[in-house]
Amino acid sequence: MKVTSAEFVISAVGPKQYPEDGLHEIALVGRSNVGKSSLLNKMMNRKGLARISSRPGKTQTLNYFRVNQMLYFVDFPGYGYAKVAKTIKEQWGKMIEGYLKKRKELRFVIQLVDIRHAPSKDDVAMYEWCKQIGIPTVVVATKGDKIARGRWLQHTKIIRQTLNMRGDDTIIVFSSETGQGKDELWGEILRRLREKDQPAQVEAAEATDASVSAAAASEREQ
Template identity: 40%
Template structure:
């Protein structure tokens, strides 16, 4: 993946706005305020490519980023934030579900989970739904810089059990110090290498 040439493409608020399926896509999903924007900026080696907000629910469309001539990254709205109006939550949910179900060029969904917390129902529901739909996914346990060495392994095992994951189905990651970035890039490249669009 060529991170030297990155541009914001567009923000999609309905399916008619989706770009042509002429590049493979990797989507990034996670609960509101889980650190999705920080992860994307660290992955892209850009400080402010993806806007970071202290206000959950900031991302309100599917934000497409063109990564060289290789791939598009799609930043999905965060889920599980109660202060966003229910109608807006429902609209997001319908848009995200339709995108994930119908997008033929989608190679992988990266599900971002905060390692500091016990398994959350919404994360489990998304992971189980992706399994049921046979949509490839990779889970990233982020904010690993905020837990000690002994707690890191314990928390990771607890999340593995709670979400029914094998160790090779997830990556440990820190947006603060970049730990896990190379492993994440390697894992995403593997998904991109799996067959044609």
């Protein structure tokens, strides 16, 4: 997809700060330092728009990025960083749980895992949480440039098995350095959004057909 506009909108700490324009929202989740900011910058063609911190666990809000006036990427706090205070982790948990369970604009989750390592217990817990809530998930294996292409299949198989991935969930190898997986991920995003839009479009078409039929019947009666 050609990105013509991308902008940071807000760092939200609760529902009152979430955008109200009804655009699709896609949440990005993953461990600290897994490469969420790098992925966002690559996907949006904007260097430095999503800030890359040298301090893991720094993001403590839901950061909204609007793309092409058609969707939001919602960057979640990174999980699994031991030095983050327990009270902050508890606040994150409440905020994230409330968003995942109640946010009607949320379409699916992109979960990032490091392709070089088997998913952690936190990764597994996050994936299972999304499944329990009923949220579709796209798994992105980041840092694909760090291992040989010939080993990708072996590593993605380990990720699938460790997460116990469902058959309808996708895994995509990604590299923010080379751009590997960027087009594939955009394709997956647009495909899923079209599937979500289809019922509404069908209803609208049916309503239009019904109106046309009613108008035609009225003309015949006259």
